[in-house]
Amino acid sequence: MNSKILTLSCLVLLITACGQKDRAYYEANLDDAREKAQECNKEMVAALKAEDQSKLQKISDDSECKFAAEVHAIQERKIADIKREIERKKRKEEHENQIKEMAAQLEKQKKEREAEQARRQKEEAERKRAFEAEYQRSVNSLTAMKFSDFSKQMKDCGYKRSSAQCKAVHEIKDSKRKAEIVNLIKLYPEDKLKDFKSTKCKGLDINREYCSLATKAIRKQDRDKVEFYVSNKDSFKKDFNECHKVYIGLTKAKYGQEKPFRDRLQTFQCRVVRDAAMKYNIWNFKKPVA
Structure with missing residues (x-):
């Protein structure tokens, strides 16, 4: 009786040892685990199609199929986890690269805008310097010009101020007119000024500029003489x-x-x-x- 119990115990231990060996084997031989799992899966599919319950039960009870399937499933999960991690890192790297590229592009655009702005500012400064120099030359030239010639410049410019010449014309026209009024009083004293006005304010050849100046000159001459008499x-x-x-x-x-x-x-x-x-x-x- 005791020898039968001993024999049975040894058999259980042997089966257990074989199961542990099968798991360890498949864990050490992953390709075999995959092939065995696929083989068992095919057999189970065939048994299901054939509705062979005994075959299904046999496969279900097959420890090698069980161990191979478990090891293969664990390996598949590990591979999937590794792939997901690789994909995550890849997406992260791509995202970081996109951010870097975007930052680099923005920095490039910023530098280009700054360079363009600096170029425009330089051009504007140069344009202003050139305009101011031309304006000053025009002021000097127009100041020395006879009023008869200056009045032609006023007529040519009209209301325009865009050119340095026309800006200068508008800037000094009041002082030129005042100076010409004084000059007319000197050139045409007393009644001669009235006669001069008649030549500029009548007929088809009316000179509106000189007609206006002569009228103002007469008023000034009269006003100055009245002040002289009062004093x-x-x-x-x-x-x-x-x-x-x-x-x-x-x-x-x-x-x-x-x-x-x-x-x-x-x-x-x-x-x-x-x-x-x-x-x-x-x-x-x-x-x-x-």
């Missing part, structure tokens, strides 16, 4: 009394003989001294100034 009463008295005599002559002139007296009263002297007389509260030439 110099003796001169005012002398010129006023001369015009008073003309007025008396007009009142005594016979019919048809008044024109010389009327014309005399319309001269620069009598016209301006009459305006100055108002500053002294004198309103006509009826009485002399004592």
Whole structure:
């Protein structure tokens, strides 16, 4: 009896040892595990198709099939995990490379924009320097130019200021006009200025610029003379009394003989001294100034 028990125990140990060996074998021989697992799988598929229950049971109970399938499944999971890790690292690397490429592209674009901006700023600075130099030359040239020639430049420029020449024209035109008004008063004193205005303000050949300047020159000349009379009463008295005599002559002139007296009263002297007389509260030439 004891020898039978011993024999049975040894048999169990042998089977267990063989199972452990089969697992260890397949773990050491992965290709064999794959082939055995595939072989067992094919047999199971065939048994299922044939509806062979005994065959299915036999395969299910086959320890080699079990160990091969388990080892192969574990290996497949490891391979899948490794592939996933490789793919993850690949995607991560690609993402990092994309970020680097994008950053490099942005940096390149930034440098290109900065370079373009610097180029434009340099060109703009050079353009401004050239424009300013041309503008200053134009100012000097136009300042020295006769007003008759300057007025032609004004006409050519119109309202334009884009060129250095036209900008200079608009910048100095007021000072040129003021200077020309003073010049006209010197060239055409007193009644000659009125005659000059007549030549510029009448007819088809009207010169609007000089017509305007002559009108302003007459006003300035009259205003300056009035101020002179206000500050110099003796001169005012002398010129006023001369015009008073003309007025008396007009009142005594016979019919048809008044024109010389009327014309005399319309001269620069009598016209301006009459305006100055108002500053002294004198309103006509009826009485002399004592």
